[in-house]
Amino acid sequence: MTTDNVLIRVDGLQKSFGKVDVLKGVNAEIKKGDVMVVIGPSGSGKSTFLRCLNRLEEPTGGHIFFNGVDITDKRVNINLHRQKMGMVFQQFNLFPHMTVLRNMTIGPMKLLGKSKQEAEEKAMQLLQRVGLADRADAYPSQLSGGQKQRIAIVRALCMDPEVLLFDEPTSALDPEMVGEVLEVMKELAKEGMTMVVVTHEMGFAKEVGTDIVFIDEGIIIEEAPPEEFFKNPKNPRLRDFLSKVL
């Protein structure tokens, strides 16, 4: 059915909100180590596509296979699969009533059965990597946007996910803070982390993406490796879009 290499396979994915069809049959394949960058005009359904991958949005049709398991099957325990699919949000969504360290350790401790010491050790290592070890005891309200998003990324990493989903991770940031977040994401990609990134950062897509996807009006219109995608766009709607954003 699938090769071992495919981590996520999306098959005819549909999503409607009431009478509005947002996704009209999306097919995609994400291999291990891929960095799929999803771009498209606002309202095109790209965020919905991403949020369907871990069923934060309940798909109305089609199938999503994660490690070969159809996670759209209602008998599947989606919570177990979500542990392996980290997510980073536009609005960070750190837990404001917990310290940075607690934000990062609550998942591993409650869900993976790690001891407090184990979880904190791993969290501190990750904080060190993103240069925020000194903020471990701070509360989210004491952090800048860029710091919050870096914490959100390492919070997701604490669960040892097989894939990270990014939903416009830099869109809510002040311009001078975008760089520090993209830097962390580039590092991760270099280390072979599988990522699906919805973004408007074309520079990031060109540099880091292995597979660029253009979604418009609920379907994938074009999909290609970055060189081809940006140098030689075939679809007129994509050409129009790129001429506006580049």
Place this chain on the structure above:
Amino acid sequence: MKEWFLEQKEQFILNFIEDDRWEFLVQGFFNTILLTILSAVIGVVLGILVAAVRTTYDNNYETFKKNGGFGFYLMAVINWICKLYLTVIRGTPVVVQLLIMYFIVFATSDNGIMVATIAFGINSGAYVAEIFRGGIMSIDKGQLEAGRSIGFNYVQTMIFIILPQTIKNTLPTLLNEFIALLKETSVAGYVGIMDLTKAGNNIRNQTYSAFMPLIAIALVYLVLVVVLTWLVGKLERRLRKSDH
């Protein structure tokens, strides 16, 4: 001036010292406290349950519907019962509810304190439920999504992420409800309980003097509310240490 003082002293002795009338106030004081604490506990437990049902139903309507079957209908029925409870309790006066409990539902019981506790608890639960529901709904949807995306199920997300934030945010409104509850117990006299109000009124009946006993119980209520407010204020400051 001296005469006025002497008269007040006489009044004081008549109302509180003579025949050990102060004992009414002591008994009333403890009954009022007992009624308030016990019914607040019932109210909070009921309120959490009802708010949990209502928000779970609203938040997961699509999932319930998709999974369908018995679970969906069960949730729909429980949700409907909760809505009915809120409507009836908030739509009728607490005195009427107390009388119905005492003279109809528990007609065979002569334990007034127990019946009144249940009546006030059920009444308070309806208001507490709506306070909690409002508090839960006021938490950004992203918090629920972040919790779920880590792999927590709905209940875990509620317990670890949403409710701790809700309690902090709802504390002032909750305090308001407890203050209202404390003062509402003053109708307990309708079913023969010697609460603080009834105690003051008893003294007035015996001495035919209104000023001293009524002002005295008013002051006791006031002091109770001030102390309660101070305690909750302290708690609130402790919980607020995460926002700067």
